[in-house]
Amino acid sequence: MTQTVKETKVERIYNFSAGPAVLPLEVLEQVQRDLISYPGAGMSVMEMSHRSAPFEGIIHTAEADLRTLLNIPANYKVLYLQGGASLQFSMIPMNFLPTGAEASYIISGVWAQTAYKEALKLGKARVAASTESENFTRVPTQSEIQIDPQDAYAHFTSNNTIYGTQSLVEPEVGDVPLLCDASSDILSRPLDITKYAMLYGGAQKNAGIAGVTLVIVREDLLERVPKNLPSLLDYRLMAEKESLFNTPPAFAVYVNGLVVKWLLSIGGLPEIERRNKEKAALLYAAIDTSGGFYRGHSQPDSRSLMNVTFRLLSEELEKKFVKESTAIGLDGLKGHRSVGGLRASIYNAFPKEGVAALIAFMKDFQAKNG
Numbered sequence: 321m322t323q324t325v326k327e328t329k330v331e332r333i334y335n336f337s338a339g340p341a342v343l344p345l346e347v348l349e350q351v352q353r354d355l356i357s358y359p360g361a362g363m364s365v366m367e368m369s370h371r372s373a374p375f376e377g378i379i380h381t382a383e384a385d386l387r388t389l390l391n392i393p394a395n396y397k398v399l400y401l402q403g404g405a406s407l408q409f410s411m412i413p414m415n416f417l418p419t420g421a422e423a424s425y426i427i428s429g430v431w432a433q434t435a436y437k438e439a440l441k442l443g444k445a446r447v448a449a450s451t452e453s454e455n456f457t458r459v460p461t462q463s464e465i466q467i468d469p470q471d472a473y474a475h476f477t478s479n480n481t482i483y484g485t486q487s488l489v490e491p492e493v494g495d496v497p498l499l500c501d502a503s504s505d506i507l508s509r510p511l512d513i514t515k516y517a518m519l520y521g522g523a524q525k526n527a528g529i530a531g532v533t534l535v536i537v538r539e540d541l542l543e544r545v546p547k548n549l550p551s552l553l554d555y556r557l558m559a560e561k562e563s564l565f566n567t568p569p570a571f572a573v574y575v576n577g578l579v580v581k582w583l584l585s586i587g588g589l590p591e592i593e594r595r596n597k598e599k600a601a602l603l604y605a606a607i608d609t610s611g612g613f614y615r616g617h618s619q620p621d622s623r624s625l626m627n628v629t630f631r632l633l634s635e636e637l638e639k640k641f642v643k644e645s646t647a648i649g650l651d652g653l654k655g656h657r658s659v660g661g662l663r664a665s666i667y668n669a670f671p672k673e674g675v676a677a678l679i680a681f682m683k684d685f686q687a688k689n690g
């Protein structure tokens with residue numbers, strides 16, 4: 321028995337949201353095509369058993385494609401977990417910070433600080449470096465970072481979503497396992513996974529929709545996991561069960577798989593990095609050539625390719641900017657409440673035309689208000 325679905329014409333605006341964020345149109349169209357009936361299954365992904373053959377195909381393909389995209393070595397596990405990056409902040413010390421040991425945290429923003437505070441609830445942790453006194457306008461430099469070779473692990477945040485700063489090179493931590501919250505720049509550029517003991521991030525910024533958290537973890541770390549952790553908080557168990565200990569966030573895994581396929585189809589991480597650099601360069605140039613009307617929050621050598629933060633001369637003008645940009649379909653430009661100002665999140669799927677539209681609006685706004 322078959323049923324047909326009526327097609328509708330829809331309009332989309334430019335979505336600068338920091339997360340959940342814009343998805344590739346090709347992915348949305350694929351979701352739409354599959355929504356009522358996933359090919360071969362006769363039902364939607366939302367309706368199928370996570371133990372069914374179609375879903376096994378979805379999760380295995382998503383993992384295989386992710387391994388290809390990021391060139392993940394065989395001695396790393398890929399986990400699809402729930403609870404967002406925020407739950408990882410707790411799981412990391414529960415699993416990898418034994419009693420008596422100490423972990424070090426590089427504090428480059430609010431998310432890094434949150435990770436550190438969660439660790440303090442569960443064990444001993446230390447600040448390895450912090451740029452808080454400079455209002456997180458830059459990431460710590462290598463010479464500022466103090467790692468002890470005895471540290472259980474060192475944790476850093478690769479992209480500081482709120483402040484618009486990014487570490488494009490990993491901190492050097494010697495033999496100490498390096499753990500990274502890459503929630504807002506995962507899959508945005510090629511990475512050497514072997515530099516990391518664990519890399520993780522919620523999918524909803526650069527890799528799909530809310531509900532699934534990607535965790536890439538080196539197998540030897542799993543040997544440290546203490547016995548008798550609650551099952552859902554136990555990396556080793558989740559790895560043994562291939563993320564299917566219980567019902568996974570099935571639809572979010574499916575969308576992540578489509579995003580990864582889309583990245584492979586356009587030429588992989590080198591190509592998305594090229595696009596991301598191009599978009600960011602255009603936007604930073606518009607800020608830098610505004611004669612001080614627009615002022616970037618982050619210091620130039622720490623500038624994020626994902627979140628471009630800037631201020632105007634007064635809060636009043638910033639409010640006006642948000643109101644008028646929103647009215648013409650440039651949505652989500654209001655900065656995070658802890659920094660203020662404006663933030664343009666231009667993740668992987670954000671189109672270059674949207675950046676051009678924002679720059680045109682910025683010039684026009686300056687001409688009228690400068």
Ligand SMILES: *Cc1c(COP(=O)(O)O)cnc(C)c1O
Nearest residue numbers: 404405406431481501503504522
């Ligand atoms: C958004 C974000 C988080 C929080 O993610 P949740 O999935 O909401 O828990 C953590 N770290 C960074 C860097 C983020 O951008």
